[in-house]
Amino acid sequence: MASILTVPSRRLDRQRLQDAAFRGTTQLFALGVLVLLGGIVMALAVGAVPAFRRFGWAFLTSDAWNPVTEQFGGLPAIYGTLVTSLIAMLIGIPLAFGIAVFLTELCPPALRRPIGTLIELLAAIPSIIYGIWGLFVLAPVLQLTVQPMLIDILGDLPVIGALFSGPPLGLGVLTAGIILGFMVLPFIAAVVRDVFSTVPAMLRESAYGIGATTAEVVRHIVLPYTRAGVIGGIMLGLGRALGETMAVTFVIGNAHRIKASLLAPGTTISATLANEFTEAVGTLYTSSLIALGFILFVITFIVLAAAKLMLLRLEQEAAK
Amino acid sequence: MQAADLYARRRTVNGIYLALSMAATATGLAILFLILWTLLRNGIPALGSDLFTETTPPPGSRGGIANAIYGSIVMTAVATLVGTPVGVLTATYLAEFGAGSRIAPVIRFVNDILLSAPSIIIGLFVYELMVLRMGHFSAWAGSVALAIIVVPVVVRTSEDMLRLVPASLREAATALGTPQWKVIVMVIYRAAIQGMLTGVMLAVARIGGETAPLLFTALNNQFWSTNMNGPMANLPFVIFQFAMSPYADWQVLAWGGAMLITIAILLLNILARLLANWSNRSP
Numbered sequence: 001m002a003s004i005l006t007v008p009s010r011r012l013d014r015q016r017l018q019d020a021a022f023r024g025t026t027q028l029f030a031l032g033v034l035v036l037l038g039g040i041v042m043a044l045a046v047g048a049v050p051a052f053r054r055f056g057w058a059f060l061t062s063d064a065w066n067p068v069t070e071q072f073g074g075l076p077a078i079y080g081t082l083v084t085s086l087i088a089m090l091i092g093i094p095l096a097f098g099i100a101v102f103l104t105e106l107c108p109p110a111l112r113r114p115i116g117t118l119i120e121l122l123a124a125i126p127s128i129i130y131g132i133w134g135l136f137v138l139a140p141v142l143q144l145t146v147q148p149m150l151i152d153i154l155g156d157l158p159v160i161g162a163l164f165s166g167p168p169l170g171l172g173v174l175t176a177g178i179i180l181g182f183m184v185l186p187f188i189a190a191v192v193r194d195v196f197s198t199v200p201a202m203l204r205e206s207a208y209g210i211g212a213t214t215a216e217v218v219r220h221i222v223l224p225y226t227r228a229g230v231i232g233g234i235m236l237g238l239g240r241a242l243g244e245t246m247a248v249t250f251v252i253g254n255a256h257r258i259k260a261s262l263l264a265p266g267t268t269i270s271a272t273l274a275n276e277f278t279e280a281v282g283t284l285y286t287s288s289l290i291a292l293g294f295i296l297f298v299i300t301f302i303v304l305a306a307a308k309l310m311l312l313r314l315e316q317e318a319a320k
Numbered sequence: 321m322q323a324a325d326l327y328a329r330r331r332t333v334n335g336i337y338l339a340l341s342m343a344a345t346a347t348g349l350a351i352l353f354l355i356l357w358t359l360l361r362n363g364i365p366a367l368g369s370d371l372f373t374e375t376t377p378p379p380g381s382r383g384g385i386a387n388a389i390y391g392s393i394v395m396t397a398v399a400t401l402v403g404t405p406v407g408v409l410t411a412t413y414l415a416e417f418g419a420g421s422r423i424a425p426v427i428r429f430v431n432d433i434l435l436s437a438p439s440i441i442i443g444l445f446v447y448e449l450m451v452l453r454m455g456h457f458s459a460w461a462g463s464v465a466l467a468i469i470v471v472p473v474v475v476r477t478s479e480d481m482l483r484l485v486p487a488s489l490r491e492a493a494t495a496l497g498t499p500q501w502k503v504i505v506m507v508i509y510r511a512a513i514q515g516m517l518t519g520v521m522l523a524v525a526r527i528g529g530e531t532a533p534l535l536f537t538a539l540n541n542q543f544w545s546t547n548m549n550g551p552m553a554n555l556p557f558v559i560f561q562f563a564m565s566p567y568a569d570w571q572v573l574a575w576g577g578a579m580l581i582t583i584a585i586l587l588l589n590i591l592a593r594l595l596a597n598w599s600n601r602s603p
Contacts (some may be wrong), residue, residue, distance in 0.1 A: 017533065022501035026413035029406050033475070034466065040441065098344025106338060106499060107345075117593060119348050119390050124589045125355060126529025127583050128556050132563045133355050136362075158455040182351050189348070213330055215337035233417050243438020245532040246560065252410040270440050270532070277444075277536055293444045295439070304433045 002144055018133035019020060044297055047290035050283050059291060065256035067280070072288035074295060078255045080266040081296065084248060085241040087262070090182055094183070096188035103189075104196040104222075105214050131250030135171075138250055142178070143170030147263055153246065162260040174262040176252040178261025180244055184237035191233030191311070195226040198318050218278040227244065229314040235307030242300050245270035269296040321391035322373050356582070366572045375544050376558055379567040387579050391552040392581075395459055395538060396528055398548075399466030403521055406467075407474025415476070416504055423489025428479075435472040442468050442533035447536040459552035464509055464537025466527040473526055477519025481512040499578045521592035525585045531556035 018020055035147055051059060052058020053074065062073025125216045147168030154164045199222050207221045221229065267275075281288045370384040377383025410427070418424030433603050446465040451457055485508050493503040509516075539551040540561065562574035 019500045023417055026409045026417060029409040030413035033410055033427050043445050047448050095347055096345045098341035099348050101341040102345040118352055121586060121589060122352050124585055125582060128529060128531045128577055132578050133358055137358050145321045154512050176416060182525055185348060213334035215334040239436050245440040270438060273440055274532060274535055275410055290444060293441055297441050300438055304436050308429060308432050
């Protein structure tokens with residue numbers, strides 16, 4: 001009798017041990033994700049110390065960028081990052097919004113999948129392809145047609161005119177913003193489409209039932225219901241735009257200057273890193289570039305975290 | 321009469337609204353087809369046996385991008401082989417053991433942020449972590465940078481897929497006295513394998529075209545190199561360098577590389593989607 005009882009119990013012990021080991025292994029790797037984030041923050045912070053110690057807060061407000069005299073300020077790159085992302089949002093949001101409305105309210109069901117997939121494929125095209133396309137196709141078109149038109153029409157206006165002054169170079173802040181807009185469009189469109197489809201059919205049908213038009217249903221029923229999710233999707237797109245590297249590097253023109261004109265060349269944090277990091281000599285130069293990377297990470301982290309929290313809130317509300 | 325006016329106005333507004341949303345969709349599709357058309361028009365002239373057999377040339381002479389294709393494939397493969405198990409195990413914890421734990425939502429949150437974090441930051445991190453310590457650029461560092469990008473993608477898709485496995489499967493296996501790790505490895509993984517494979521394919525497609533993390537890690541190599549411990553050529557870097565150069569023959573090679581990489585990535589994406597549809601339908 002004893003042997004019958006002890007053998008299974010020993011086996012049970014072994015199985016318990018194996019289970020604990022398996023669980024522990026998965027937990028270890030899961031915690032690794034947190035370690036990774038911590039490691040990234042640490043590595044960037046440590047690398048940035050020499051630059052922050054040397055320049056202090058002035059690093060954020062100075063527009064000097066001179067590797068020879070070792071004077072570095074992050075303002076032009078930070079400014080360029082924010083302005084290109086803003087242009088990207090101005091272009092990407094309306095387009096993405098229109099696509100989401102089309103896919104959820106208008107599109108014949110048979111076409112919904114194929115068109116949705118094609119839009120999603122836009123997100124799959126690598127950044128560098130947008131860059132090469134922007135450089136060889138979009139920039140010349142902008143230079144020859146769109147930019148001269150902008151200068152003619154808007155260039156003489158009092159305040160807006162300053163934004164569209166100077167020669168049409170093709171490359172510059174505006175071109176980078178437009179490319180970024182095209183790139184973030186599929187990300188925003190996908191999120192907005194998904195949150196639009198969380199609206200209960202009954203709400204939508206009730207509105208149609210009392211005679212509302214599609215436009216009215218979207219404005220008065222769908223949008224108020226999904227506001228948090230839509231904003232979350234936009235922030236997600238913004239997070240992408242802020243950190244995009246290669247496409248911007250191709251078309252922004254790489255100049256450490258702050259010009260009022262959107263047609264002038266500029267730079268962004270990511271483009272500066274891509275262009276200069278491997279060629280940087282000296283601790284201070286390298287450290288200044290890493291400091292820029294640190295600033296970029298902090299900005300995108302805040303934007304993405306906010307986006308995530310908004311989407312989570314919508315999910316919880318939908319689950320209720 | 322007034323009611324009829326109001327009705328007409330509402331119809332007009334609606335018409336404008338719908339026309340704009342159709343125009344937006346048309347714009348999105350037009351961008352996709354314009355990019356593909358540009359790639360094909362400029363990329364096809366670059367096609368030839370040289371493209372796949374010769375290494376990257378100095379300006380002015382003939383050559384191909386064989387070393388870059390090799391480098392891209394090797395680094396993508398290593399990154400996928402390293403990143404996938406890490407991602408799957410993390411996803412297993414989140415989906416199977418995470419319920420009720422306080423740390424699981426935090427890990428999920430951080431993972432979602434890493435999913436969208438700028439890839440150039442990953443490059444900087446690996447530079448600090450490996451390149452600086454080793455004293456030179458290397459294909460290993462490039463692979464690690466890409467693997468860090470693979471992990472969040474695999475975690476996200478695998479967790480979703482593991483959650484889709486019906487609880488009755490778990491309960492049936494557990495009722496037979498199967499230890500939990502066997503339930504997960506032999507029952508749950510098998511049920512979710514197609515979906516998880518889709519995730520891995522999407523991850524491969526994602527890193528296949530990543531350039532920014534390789535700039536400071538794998539760098540580039542003009543010559544044929546299989547040494548993982550040294551700089552290695554890769555398609556994105558070569559496209560970047562050659563497209564930005566003033567030499568016409570380099571630009572042609574850049575277009576060829578761009579076309580190859582885009583076709584491969586789009587095919588992977590479409591295959592992954594087909595696989596996902598198929599696995600959704602089969603049970």
